[in-house]
Amino acid sequence: MTVLPRLDLAAIDPAGTGPFADKEAAAAQLAVDAKAIGALQDRLHAEGTRALLVVLQGIDTSGKDGTVRGVFGEVGPIGVAVTPFGEPTRTELAHDFLWRIHAAVPRRGMIGVFNRSHYEEVLVVKVRNLAPAAAVERAYGQINDFERLLVETGTTVLKFMLHVSKDEQRKRLEERRRDPEKRWKFNPRDLEDRGSWDGFATAYQTMLDRTSTDWAPWTVVPADRKWARNAIVADRVRKTLEAMDPKYPDLDWSGQEFSVP
């Protein structure tokens, strides 16, 4: 395994803008990238032998839904399947934590997007002590093994941690509470999680340290500025799809004569 450079959350500025000078530059590049992703997805679908899984993790208000809309809005609903993972149901809890995840991985030809994911097992489950510490400890290796299975069987795995500052989260929670069109997203329970800010920060750092593998690396995305966040994710998705280089199948019917009556 290649040694990856350590992702140090404390050293990454949530207000960063990546390679983008300003909002206009980011918006222009995002428009180009989103269109390119759409065209690449069409080839991925036609090829029908591989898939792309995009995992989005981040605390409340870090912008997971907004990223889906901003980055995959151009692709259209045929090629992208978004799965949100909320609190597990009783049936899901009656299985191992990867059971519901495995059932939702994208089929060949598709881009699957997870809004939250199996990583909740080493985040909220860990911070709120919802499982024995030894089980959480084992989960890191189980996750790495599971993702290697996906990669070895044809699914490219991209993982984005949306990194938002405590100040920005306060602003967004206040806004959710006030805006009548956002109020339904506000959940008093989010405030509890906010109370465990440091616990979550530590859990995220451990997650990055132990599950950023060369087959399924994490990208930490500064998320205080929505325009930078979307442009950075789109850039990575586009480059990944370009590297996958999906091709229209070379079906040559010319040897056979079909007369269409």
Place this chain on the structure above:
Amino acid sequence: MTVLPRLDLAAIDPAGTGPFADKEAAAAQLAVDAKAIGALQDRLHAEGTRALLVVLQGIDTSGKDGTVRGVFGEVGPIGVAVTPFGEPTRTELAHDFLWRIHAAVPRRGMIGVFNRSHYEEVLVVKVRNLAPAAAVERAYGQINDFERLLVETGTTVLKFMLHVSKDEQRKRLEERRRDPEKRWKFNPRDLEDRGSWDGFATAYQTMLDRTSTDWAPWTVVPADRKWARNAIVADRVRKTLEAMDPKYPDLDWSGQEFSVP
């Protein structure tokens, strides 16, 4: 049950344009409607208590994929789940024909789109004699009962039959065979179905006669002109969502004081 006017396929011109005078008028209205559908879907999602199921049926090349792209492209992948129904797997065949369909109906807050559907049971299964005639005969009533269950439990059901002419299908099959970016869609088997054109026409007419119910009516969409097809479907979807009139939940937190620390 209200008596619905009979949908007579032979009397509906596949080259018709519905209420639209020309391509420009249809494109302009489609753009407005697609945007409106996106906004209505956002409210449906926030409301979280009802769903919309859109069933697309039509012979090969009638434009089912194109309709999804044209009508739901604006909505974004969070709110729309598209399920294509191909030839059933062995596991699916080991169950009743509605088993895989039921598993795929949209959850509350979503628009589900079926690209082909349970109606294959009274179309291809009937025409190719893949099931005993008595079983197919029973399927009409079973389908009506199933759809009534969906409607009574909060899912609005819209069914579109994309009506394309035999001439137009020939052109599109020829194009698929020639265009390197469309060739992967061409299937020599489609020609077999084309050979059973009259059988399919009869099966579609019987389907309309027996399953256009007041709780889940069919719309026959002239589909020779893609612009008319998309605009007609979008118009019906928009009006249906407007009639459903989903609302942002009236969560009023103002009585309680949450201080966001």
